[in-house]
Amino acid sequence: xxxxxxxxxxxxxxxxxxxxxxxxxxxxxxxxxxxxxxxxxxxxxxxxxxxxxxxxxxxxxxxxxxxxxxxxxxxxxxxxxxxxxxxxxxxxxxxxxxxxxxxxxxxxxxxxxxxxxxxxxxxxxxxxxxxxxxxxxxxxxxxxxxxxxxxxxxxxxxxxxxxxxxxxxxxxxxxxxxxxxxxxxxxxxxxxxxxxxxxxxxxxxxxxxxxxxxxxxxxxxxxxxxxxxxxxxxxxxxxxxxxxxxxxxxxxxxxxxxxxxxxxxxxxxxxxxxxxxxxxxxxxxxxxxxxxxxxxxxxxxxxxxxxxxxxxxxxxxxxxxxxxxxxxxxxxxxxxxxxxxxxxxxxxxxxxxxxxxxxxxxxxxxxxxxxxxxxxxxx
Amino acid sequence: xxxxxxxxxxxxxxxxxxxxxxxxxxxxxxxxxxxxxxxxxxxxxxxxxxxxxxxxxxxxxxxxxxxxxxxxxxxxxxxxxxxxxxxxxxxxxxxxxxxxxxxxxxxxxxxxxxxxxxxxxxxxxxxxxxxxxxxxxxxxxxxxxxxxxxxxxxxxxxxxxxxxxxxxxxxxxxxxxxxxxxxxxxxxxxxxxxxxxxxxxxxxxxxxxxxxxxxxxxxxxxxxxxxxxxxxxxxxxxxxxxxxxxxxxxxxxxxxxxxxxxxxxxxxxxxxxxxxxxxxxxxxxxxxxxxxxxxxxxxxxxxxxxxxxxxxxxxxxxxxxxxxxxxxxxxxxxx
Numbered sequence: 001x002x003x004x005x006x007x008x009x010x011x012x013x014x015x016x017x018x019x020x021x022x023x024x025x026x027x028x029x030x031x032x033x034x035x036x037x038x039x040x041x042x043x044x045x046x047x048x049x050x051x052x053x054x055x056x057x058x059x060x061x062x063x064x065x066x067x068x069x070x071x072x073x074x075x076x077x078x079x080x081x082x083x084x085x086x087x088x089x090x091x092x093x094x095x096x097x098x099x100x101x102x103x104x105x106x107x108x109x110x111x112x113x114x115x116x117x118x119x120x121x122x123x124x125x126x127x128x129x130x131x132x133x134x135x136x137x138x139x140x141x142x143x144x145x146x147x148x149x150x151x152x153x154x155x156x157x158x159x160x161x162x163x164x165x166x167x168x169x170x171x172x173x174x175x176x177x178x179x180x181x182x183x184x185x186x187x188x189x190x191x192x193x194x195x196x197x198x199x200x201x202x203x204x205x206x207x208x209x210x211x212x213x214x215x216x217x218x219x220x221x222x223x224x225x226x227x228x229x230x231x232x233x234x235x236x237x238x239x240x241x242x243x244x245x246x247x248x249x250x251x252x253x254x255x256x257x258x259x260x261x262x263x264x265x266x267x268x269x270x271x272x273x274x275x276x277x278x279x280x281x282x283x284x285x286x287x288x289x290x291x292x293x294x295x296x297x298x299x300x301x302x303x304x305x306x307x308x309x310x311x312x313x314x315x316x317x318x319x320x321x322x323x324x325x326x327x328x329x330x331x332x333x334x335x336x337x338x339x340x341x342x343x344x345x346x347x348x349x350x351x352x353x354x355x356x357x358x359x360x361x362x363x364x365x366x367x368x369x370x371x372x373x374x375x376x377x378x379x
Numbered sequence: 380x381x382x383x384x385x386x387x388x389x390x391x392x393x394x395x396x397x398x399x400x401x402x403x404x405x406x407x408x409x410x411x412x413x414x415x416x417x418x419x420x421x422x423x424x425x426x427x428x429x430x431x432x433x434x435x436x437x438x439x440x441x442x443x444x445x446x447x448x449x450x451x452x453x454x455x456x457x458x459x460x461x462x463x464x465x466x467x468x469x470x471x472x473x474x475x476x477x478x479x480x481x482x483x484x485x486x487x488x489x490x491x492x493x494x495x496x497x498x499x500x501x502x503x504x505x506x507x508x509x510x511x512x513x514x515x516x517x518x519x520x521x522x523x524x525x526x527x528x529x530x531x532x533x534x535x536x537x538x539x540x541x542x543x544x545x546x547x548x549x550x551x552x553x554x555x556x557x558x559x560x561x562x563x564x565x566x567x568x569x570x571x572x573x574x575x576x577x578x579x580x581x582x583x584x585x586x587x588x589x590x591x592x593x594x595x596x597x598x599x600x601x602x603x604x605x606x607x608x609x610x611x612x613x614x615x616x617x618x619x620x621x622x623x624x625x626x627x628x629x630x631x632x633x634x635x636x637x638x639x640x641x642x643x644x645x646x647x648x649x650x651x652x653x654x655x656x657x658x659x660x661x662x663x664x665x666x667x668x669x670x671x672x673x674x675x676x677x678x679x680x681x682x683x684x685x686x687x688x689x690x691x692x693x694x695x696x697x698x699x700x701x702x703x704x705x706x707x708x709x710x711x712x713x714x
Contacts, residue, residue, distance in 0.1 A: 178444050179444060269486065270481050270482075270483060270486035270487050271486060271487055271488055271489040271490075273441055273481060274479065274481060274487050274488075274550075275489070276441055276473075277439050277441055277473060277474065277477075277478070277479045278473060278474045278500060278501045278504070279469045279470060279472075279473030279474045279475070279501065279504065279505060280500065280501075280504060281469075288489070288492060289489055292489075292491050292492070293489060293490055293491050295491075366491075367491055368490075368491055368493075368534040368536075369490060369491070369534065369536050
């Protein structure tokens with residue numbers, strides 16, 4: 001009797017496929033649409049940066065004034081010029097100014113040039129810096145960026161990976177030992193993270209460099225650079241201690257606190273309870289029932305951390321005198337070097353877009369609930 | 380009457396589960412005794428917050444972090460499983476002897492692991508089956524509860540609520556347990572699906588001889604499955620009886636009012652409700668806990684009544700002092 005009482009209406013995979021569109025076509029269409037969307041986002045972002053870095057064209061006025069002053073000074077020191085009658089001098093000066101403005105492209109309206117800037121930026125022809133040079137003396141923005149990128153990657157990569165791994169590891173431990181004294185300690189210490197890294201940097205420099213005189217004030221390597229690779233590494237590590245400590249101090253506690261809360265929420269899900277009732281060992285529960293369902297979130301957080309690594313931090317690098325991209329960005333804003341500002345932003349925008357794109361794909365791999373471009377046809 | 384014999388599958392004696400909260404100790408399960416005979420289903424009925432779910436937690440040893448007191452004896456086939464250490468309990472009892480279909484079983488499946496793998500998991504772990512054997516067994520169970528085998532390779536989100544419930548039941552059956560604890564197995568489902576699931580459960584009970592502990596507030600649906608009924612009120616069991624006798628004539632005033640509040644087919648009587656609220660389980664009264672809401676309360680109810688044995692039934696009410704004999708706890712501990 002019970003046999004008939006159980007009607008079952010399975011939905012077959014065939015029914016789920018929409019009109020039989022092959023999977024690869026859907027994935028391809030999705031990928032293309034997504035890429036176009038992201039590219040458009042990058043264009044808007046970069047164009048806005050161009051507008052802002054040029055202050056909507058205001059920087060042109062500064063340049064004009066600068067050219068006028070420069071040409072004036074140049075001609076004033078020229079004996080032949082000084083010998084000319086005033087009207088002729090005025091005419092020569094205006095002509096010279098025009099020539100310089102044309103050289104800077106100032107003869108065209110800003111709006112027209114802004115689109116040319118956009119095209120150059122998007123094609124990664126980052127051009128030449130107006131005032132800044134790389135340490136090797138080049139004015140090419142690409143070289144300036146490439147020269148400053150490794151120190152930034154090194155410092156922030158190390159600290160971000162450390163903070164990420166530590167906070168995941170510690171928070172998993174704490175979520176297992178809710179109410180443990182360590183748990184309470186991390187929770188009560190989490191407000192420490194309300195201050196940024198450079199804030200702790202100031203204190204650490206005051207204590208360990210100025211007062212105790214055991215660690216350097218800043219920089220990446222002592223001057224003159226040590227000769228042997230061994231001494232060089234040692235010096236580098238010594239310079240890393242304070243900045244990394246500052247980063248860890250400012251981001252570890254809040255990281256641990258939020259991950260711990262996150263894992264606590266996910267470990268009270270019904271399927272985790274079932275896993276316990278099933279008698280699975282706690283390591284399996286942790287791996288398969290807590291970490292795996294939360295993997296998309298963990299990956300997102302990790303990817304965003306990695307993007308942050310590429311740009312560095314402006315104040316942090318300035319305080320520690322770290323020769324990275326953040327400090328360069330700061331210097332570029334001081335001297336209105338729009339080419340450098342736009343260059344760094346374009347790099348960041350592209351990295352962000354690529355990361356988001358990759359995340360979409362990774363989600364679909366790690367989480368079966370994420371379905372790329374409509375219902376799946378597999379299984 | 381089956382439970383007059385001493386062959387109980389499960390016998391809970393003086394089980395206490397208190398929780399520590401900021402406002403004090405919550406006496407969620409307060410000195411509870413009950414038993415489950417061979418191939419029988421005991422339904423534990425009670426309103427929300429009476430401690431039903433805490434009782435299942437106590438049986439399954441799925442305790443939250445804020446446990447204050449957890450004592451008593453739970454005999455499974457005569458063996459006190461509460462005396463086992465956690466590791467022995469995990470390897471010997473969990474899912475080998477007792478399985479569980481939780482409240483809101485919709486959520487009982489891990490969203491990112493294929494259903495088949497989740498069902499095969501305990502087989503590979505406890506019965507040392509190979510993956511292929513375990514999957515074969517899972518297929519068998521899926522057919523049995525009426526889910527197409529193809530769904531084993533699916534993920535939970537691809538199934539409907541009723542399907543997921545069946546899958547959860549299949550998962551609970553897969554190791555041939557002695558007993559399944561069902562915590563409101565149908566409360567999240569629509570009426571038709573409820574009926575289907577109840578039919579599946581009945582079929583399993585008849586054919587596989589598994590014991591059920593069914594926790595519910597849904598008196599009507601549970602009456603189909605029950606062999607014995609235990610009524611829980613404010614953390615205590617106030618009546619335990621054979622289902623047929625109970626549904627015909629409940630003894631405890633609370634049970635009577637509870638049954639009077641259940642709509643029946645072919646009845647012209649007006650439905651009743653129970654006035655008032657159950658007492659807080661933080662510092663519950665030392666009187667009979669139902670006294671304030673009881674229409675039959677009298678002077679004696681100022682004292683907490685013992686359990687009285689009235690024929691084959693147990694009832695915790697002073698009204699039965701004359702008729703019944705008080706059950707002394709030491710008597711019940713003889714298995």
